[in-house]
Amino acid sequence: MDYEREVGGSRATVNLPALRRALLDWAAISGRSFPWRETNNPFHVLIAEMMLRRTQARQVVPVYQTFIATYPDATALANASADAIAQDLYSLGLAWRGPAFQAMARALVEDHAGQVPDDYGALKKLPGIGDYVAAAVCCFAFGQAVILADTNTVRVVGRIFGVPTHAESRRRKPIRQLLEQLLDREHPRTFNLALLDLAALICLPVRPRCPQCPISAFCKSAETFSNDRLAQV
DSSP states (O other): OEEEEEETTEEEEEEHHHHHHHHHHHHHHHOOOOGGGSOOOHHHHHHHHHHHTTSOHHHHHHHHHHHHHHOOSHHHHHTSOHHHHHHHHGGGTOGGGHHHHHHHHHHHHHHHTTOOOSOHHHHHTSTTOOHHHHHHHHHHTTOOOOOOOSHHHHHHHHHHHTOOOOTTGGGOHHHHHHHHHHSOTTSHHHHHHHHHHHHHHTSOSSSOOGGGOTTGGGOSSHHHHHHHHHHHO
16 A cells, blocks of 8 residues: 655655565565664663664674673662773763663662563653653564654655655654654564664665665655766766
């Protein structure tokens, strides 16, 4: 079924079921592998998502692995020394965020018996947890069909539907509605991971790799980018 919607005066029609299948097929072969994707431990997923904010994934890998080995649960992190936590986060440039990590862990212990809640609203009330991290934990730890709206996913959805985006687009209702329509509700975890991988590997901010894109046939912007590239040759 095609999805047609008026957004910002631009009408976009996209075959969403076919697009989803193409993206998932690509991700099954070309998707990235990270240790936090191999676990369903909500606390470990939460730690990873906190580390990944404004930090490249490959830099997070060794720190994440050491961190969860040292602090395998909220109680261990809540009871650790502030200096030790800061040192463990130092290589990511996140030492200054050590207090937020520990405050989050203490809130889990005090308010949730040490367990990560599976409710978006409850997650957002934790210290240091914003919209994106709360949604990511709901999706990746608990399999909930929620959208992930950040600079990268908004860039992809904007290009697919031919809708201009900017830094604050992730907060705009029309863009969030497009993400809701795009989401594969039968496979939300796999789909959201695939969307993030597409943004990181193919749908780059500058000079996107449209010829290698698995969903270019459904993308309203692919032809524009291809023509721009040809004009530069």
